[in-house]
Amino acid sequence: MSSTKTPFYYGGVAEENYFCNRVEEIEVVKKDINNGLNILIYAPRRFGKTSLVLKALKELNNRYIFIDLMGITDEIEFINAYFNAISISLETTTEKTVRYFKKVLKIRPNINITFDMEGSPSYSLSFTKNEKGKVLEEIMNIPFEHAKHSKEKPIVVLDEFQEVSKLNLEEKLRSLIQLHGNKVSYIFLGSKKSIMQKLFFNKNSAFYKSVKHLPIKGIASSEWSSFIKKGFKNNGKKINDEFIKIILSISKGFPYYTQQIAYELYNSCEPASAVDDIKMKETLRSVLDREEDLFLQEWENLSINQRKALKLIITANGENLYEGKIMDQFNMNSSILKKAVEGLVNKDVIDKSGKRYYMQDPMFEYYLHERLL
Ligand SMILES: Nc1ncnc2c1ncn2[C@@H]1O[C@H](COP(=O)(O)OP(=O)(O)O)[C@@H](O)[C@H]1O
Ligand SMILES: [Mg+2]
Structure with a gap:
């Protein structure tokens, strides 16, 4: 393998230097x-x-x-x-x-x-x-x-x-x-x-x-942080902490998306250059463009009430879904919302951690946030 290869990888099985923690x-x-x-x-x-x-x-x-x-x-x-x-x-x-x-x-x-x-x-x-x-x-x-x-x-x-x-x-x-x-x-x-x-x-x-x-979680931010920094640095490029924070706030440590964003971002930088706002923005846009078909398909697989419930969940940050004000905002009542939430759980779109609902796919969430809400 050549020494100019990208230090990040997504798609198949992650091995060796591509494997984090x-x-x-x-x-x-x-x-x-x-x-x-x-x-x-x-x-x-x-x-x-x-x-x-x-x-x-x-x-x-x-x-x-x-x-x-x-x-x-x-x-x-x-x-x-x-x-x-x-x-x-x-x-x-x-x-x-x-x-x-x-x-x-x-x-x-x-x-x-x-x-x-x-x-x-x-x-x-x-x-x-x-x-x-x-x-x-x-x-x-x-x-x-x-x-x-x-x-x-x-x-x-x-x-x-x-x-x-x-x-x-x-x-x-x-x-x-x-x-x-x-x-x-x-x-x-x-x-x-x-x-x-x-x-x-x-x-x-x-x-x-x-x-x-054996329950498994996303990979911790601190691990990703040094993994990403090292990947850039070893190859003469630079990424500041603020951009690593942005990557992780979107990917939430989800391995595929963390690698995908890091990979695209790395490739958008000229040799010996550093990540800046514009490169970050463009990378995120191109990742969303690439995943759009898949996410639209997922969106279309949902009933209208499930779509509404999903918007509500994102807006409410997953908590206190049944509060009157937020249900009014999305024109839902508790029995309709309850059924829609159950449907979303059964379709593996959302899951619950403690009292909070969250979307299983953080990039789908980001997509909905950026393009459909
Ligand atoms: N430990 C890891 N370190 C870094 N990246 C990982 C790790 N595990 C997975 N990935 C990233 O996630 C992608 C999908 O991994 P994979 O093992 O195929 O997931 P799954 O089997 O759950 O679908 C890989 O291509 C890689 O980009
Ligand atoms: Mg697999």
Whole structure:
């Protein structure tokens, strides 16, 4: 990599120099995994869940199997994603991988291998519809069988786990995972709090009380502050504290947006120059422009009353929503407002911390503030 690359990064998994803090969270993940617990982490998308867990796993040195459920639309795809993830975790040649599966699988599906442009293999299975249940069971049991016959404790990460509820697989997965005791550790990651809570905290749900929940917060301002300052300074640019404060007051420490603003701001500065008001303003405008389609789509997904409630919440700074004066201002009464607030919570647009409601996506809030209110 060249030395002129931007010290900030957003989009995929944050690693190495792009990774800021989360020291305590990483220690907790490692300790819980070592103790054989299954872990649940949920937070909005782009909050740094995947980056956090992958960093912890790299430090642990256990074999891990990483399955991203986003985009999976049926059980067969799920089986193949699982199978492919196991194959990749073996970290060996395609020949040895195939030989391994021929040895451990009782069923005899065809194993297919395709290669991408870089020559990395991707594995899948062919089997009949009738064999589906049996194949899922065998595939999911591979890490367990492996653990039984070795000292290794494999870790299975199920990312974007809320998607199982669309696939109707939760009962099946639960019954298999349950049998793996502390021989295999599972990490469940999810971006939809409402669905994850239903899956894990409802008495009648499949995964009730099967995990330790690990709450994660945004990254602290002090950590971001030195991270951002260092990024500019190491590359001969300069940013004053007042601008860092502006970034963090908008991003609220939300990892993706903090990096996004820092990245764009950094790139708007000539070499050896400093951030000023104009660059700050232009950067924020261009970030909003870029996210506008997404936010408008989110806005359009809300009912009229939910939109009103959201405006009210922003105006009231999330507190004392049911005060007469503020309800009058938005032409709402308490029963309509209550229903709208519930809807916004269920859609994961807002959440509550103590007595205060806040928007889960700080940039969406900033967008509404700047352009729609
Ligand atoms: N620990 C971190 N330090 C710095 N930036 C981070 C960190 N975690 C996440 N990010 C930023 O957030 C973005 C999204 O992270 P990701 O792990 O994909 O989130 P999630 O899995 O919650 O959707 C990354 O591309 C990066 O810009
Ligand atoms: Mg992720």
